[in-house]
Amino acid sequence: MSPATIIFYIISAFILGTGVLAVTTRKIFRASIWLLFSLIGIAALYFWMQLEFLAAVQIIVYVGGIVVLIIFSIFLTIKSGEEMPKPILIRSIFSALAVLFGTGFVVRLISLYTFKPISTTAFNLSVNQIGTQMLDTKDFGYLLPFELISILLLAAMIGCIVIALKSNDKEATTFQNSIQ
Amino acid sequence: MFIVDYVKDVYGAMKSLLVGMNRTGYYFTHHKEIITEEYPDNRETLILPERFRGEVVMAHDENNEHACTGCSACELACPNGTIKIINKFDISPEGKKKKAIDTFVYHLELCTMCGLCVEACPTAAINMANTFEHSVFNRGQLTKRLNKPDSKLKAGVE
Amino acid sequence: MFSLETLTKLVQDWLNKTFPPTWALLIEFVIVGILAIALFAALGLVLVIMERKVAAWIQIRLGPNRVGPLGLLQSTADTIKLIMKEGLTPDGADKFLFNLAPFIVMIVSMLILAPIGFAKGFHIWDINIGVLYVSAISSVSVIGILIAGWASNNKYSLLGAMRSGAQMVSYELSVGLSVLSIIVLTGSLNINDIVLSQQNGWWLFKAHIPAIISFVIFIIAITAETNRAPFDLSEAESELTAGFHTEYSGMKFALFFLSEYINIFIVCAIGATLFLGGWMPFHIGNWESFNHIMDYIPSFFWFFGKTFFMIFLIMWFRWTFPRLRVDQLLNLEWKYLLPISMVNLIVMTLVAIKGWHF
Known part of the structure; x- marks a missing residue:
């Protein structure tokens, strides 16, 4: 594995891990912070692809704009520091099933589609x-x-x-x- | 008109900001006008104002005589019980008993340097000194005796 | 003539000869990281003592004068004290986020350092969206402050963080617009290109009054963005004790304090690059002999001279003007700075299209 591939897997693991944490944590403010890290990870992925402009826009729009807005609205709610109640069992089962089906669907689509490299030269926009x-x-x-x-x-x-x-x-x- | 007021507002604001910056810039460039006293280094040359109130002292002349009659006007004038006067009775050569001061106790740790005792004194026996370095290691050292041992009342002071 | 460019080239050539390319790159990363941290430490020490001295001189005082010659080691002593102190975490705080916040603020300051050109051919990352990158990354630092304020579980901290957030989000607009007015002239976001476009004079002088207006707006807006007096509402001592870092102590507090000064340095460096020509020596049009004399001063000194001039301006503001109220702060931005900078941007576009600048 080349170093670039290793970096790609590290970034992907970071995005997925923080994404999972964002939906499983029971503190609403922490969820927004994990979401923030996930979005920063996506920007890092753009940087990895050398799409600097897109990465900068990703950070400005999502991190600097939307997440700040979300955090502000969390600040203005009353119970921002308390833990949410545990979700009921049936709801967690159904959401897990939905996630499984969604993953299966995407994996199936990807395996059907054959990716052809368009050009080997990196595009310098x-x-x-x-x-x-x-x-x-x-x-x-x-x-x-x-x-x-x-x-x-x-x-x-x-x-x-x-x-x-x-x-x-x-x-x-x-x-x-x-x-x- | 709105736009004229707006421009005037901006102009006035910028002008007042520049006036302020001009003042501070003047101070920054004229470093000689420093008003800081470099205190422990300038002990020798330090000049305190005459009316600076450091602590209460009792003046004694060269014959070890003071002007305190022991009337305790200062004790009454003091708002927080700083002064305690202990009197004794001298026997004069004629055999008459005469009230005189034994100990003038002064609690520096209670004193607020208000100077009311000095104003109350009818014979101008006590006054405020310029000293201000009062730090000691033991609180007991702050309780002072103002009249020197074996000092006497000046002749002619009643 | 000595220049830092030859030095960096020497190091790179030697590394590439002795190590395989991946390892050479990694070693370069390490060297750059160490240099950046060293620069941070040095800047922290220098800027703190400079602030205290400037404040003292403006207030007709002497300032720190006990530790070291002329008191110049005072900030070193303060740093040692802060390192020795215990970093407390309050009981009711969200411990993870509380400890994370100072590092976010610090890492953001470090990331912004990347595209800045310190001297001719001496920068960490010659990225082609330089200025946009800076404004993008600097919008993340507000999140560090918001986390710090919320995780402290303290009313003052939360209020300070909210104020800071509102302030930074709104003043980012005028910073962006005044930066754009220079980008319109240069036609490039790359910091190196911006510096090179000022070879025959700095934009502050070349582009007439619109450039001066955008310079004034820029310097007001960056003062607000770095949360400094007269816009230091987020840590207003008389109202909020210390704002978002009320609960922080020891090294965690020092990280906030340091990142405040590093942010000042970075925004001033950007301002110096955009308006005062970065590392470009002072050139006047086609006066060849004059320009040659100016070239003898190394570009490194030009960059730091200009940046420190900007920092001095900001310190001068701090010790001259009283603090604004929250409503005055937002009025200033939305009713004055934003409309003026928008109109100014249009005028600047006209100047750029018609070629009215020198």
């Missing part, structure tokens, strides 16, 4: 290429999805602002009255 591809209107350009996602995000942002806006005093009082 520069950020410039990614940028031009992203805003390209010709073949294999991603301008339309890019713009669609931009509009989606804009809608989400405007929605946030509208929700966060201070409502008029009159409306607020009627709202409060309706609650009471």
Whole structure:
């Protein structure tokens, strides 16, 4: 085995191990931390494949963005430090079965598909290429999805602002009255 | 208009920050104006202000005479019982009994250096000294006797 | 002329001749690791004593002056004291996460060190997404702080961690936008390319007012991102005792303390690279003779000189301005820095497209 393969197996074991810990731990905050490590492991896998841009984006979006959001929402819940009750037996049995079937399904699919190496040369993607591809209107350009996602995000942002806006005093009082 | 106010806000903020940084930058570059006293090294040259209140002392002149009549005005004035005056009765040459001071007990460990005793003293017998290095190894050493042994009341002080 | 590039080449050639390539690579990893740790230790000692001296001089004091000549060994003595102290773990804490947090913060600081160019041809990893890598990895350090705050099982720690999280997440935006405005000019994320693009002058001077505005925004935002006064709400002594590291003691506290200073060094190094030309000597346009004279000063000194100038600026802020309130902090970011840096980015793009810079 070459050193690169060894590193690949170490990273994979790290991702799977932390992933299993994330679903089996009974403390909710620890679960989020294990999830964080699992996502970092995936970024490490991208680095291993020399896809630095993708790895950096993985860390920014998932680790710096989503996990921080999850941790914040855990902080704001009351029982963040306590252990969850043990799941009932029947539920664990069914989830184990689901996992088994899922694994079997994936293994079957992989064994049916024959992987052919596309090219032996490592692809060296520069950020410039990614940028031009992203805003390209010709073949294999991603301008339309890019713009669609931009509009989606804009809608989400405007929605946030509208929700966060201070409502008029009159409306607020009627709202409060309706609650009471 | 909104945008004008906004720009004015930013401009004013930047200006006030720069004024502050100018001040601290002046201090940083003018290192000679240091106000720190390098205390144990400058013991010889250290000059304390005259009104610095270190501890209560009783002045004695060259004949070992003081001005304390033992009236205990200071004892009454002290807010936390620092001073204890023990009196005795001298027999004067005419055979008259006369009140005089035996021991002026001063508890430095209780003193807050408020100076009320000095103000209360009718004969200006006690005053505040400049000394301030009071650390000792034993608390007993802080209880002091202010009048020197065999000292007498100055003549003419009533 | 002496340069660090020849030295690294010598070492690499010798290693490749004497060992098989895999072993040579591993030995290089070890050497780089040892050098990085040595740099960390040295920086920790130097920056702490520098901070105390700068603070003292600004406040018309003398500062530490007992240990060693001019008190320069004070931070060494403090470090020895911290090593000797017991690292307590509170009873109610989540013990595993509590002990993990300082290491996460430290490892993140170490990882960010990789793409920085210390001198001509002297960097750990010449990665082609240098700046993006730095901003990606630095977003992980907030998680170390959040873990520390939560695992301490202490109200002050939790509050400090929450504040720190909100602060870092929001100020990352303005750091990113002001960095982008320089990336627009260079057209590359690689740190080496960014430095080389400043061969005829630094971007701070070449790109007129927009560059100065983005420099100011950058330096304000990095002060906030490294949790330093006037933005040190996460460890505000008067409100939260020590914020997220209230419960930490001994070496675990020292790791937090050290990583704070290392983070300052790294963000200042990035700022110096983007705006002040990194290891590039001070060049003015086409004045060949002047540029040649400047080239005689080794690039190593240029890099550290600029970085320490930036660090000094940040220390100057710390000892001049009073601490902000939480609402003022978020107002500053969302109402002032973010809109200004967005408009500035558009102006900068215009400058770059039209070629109005030098």
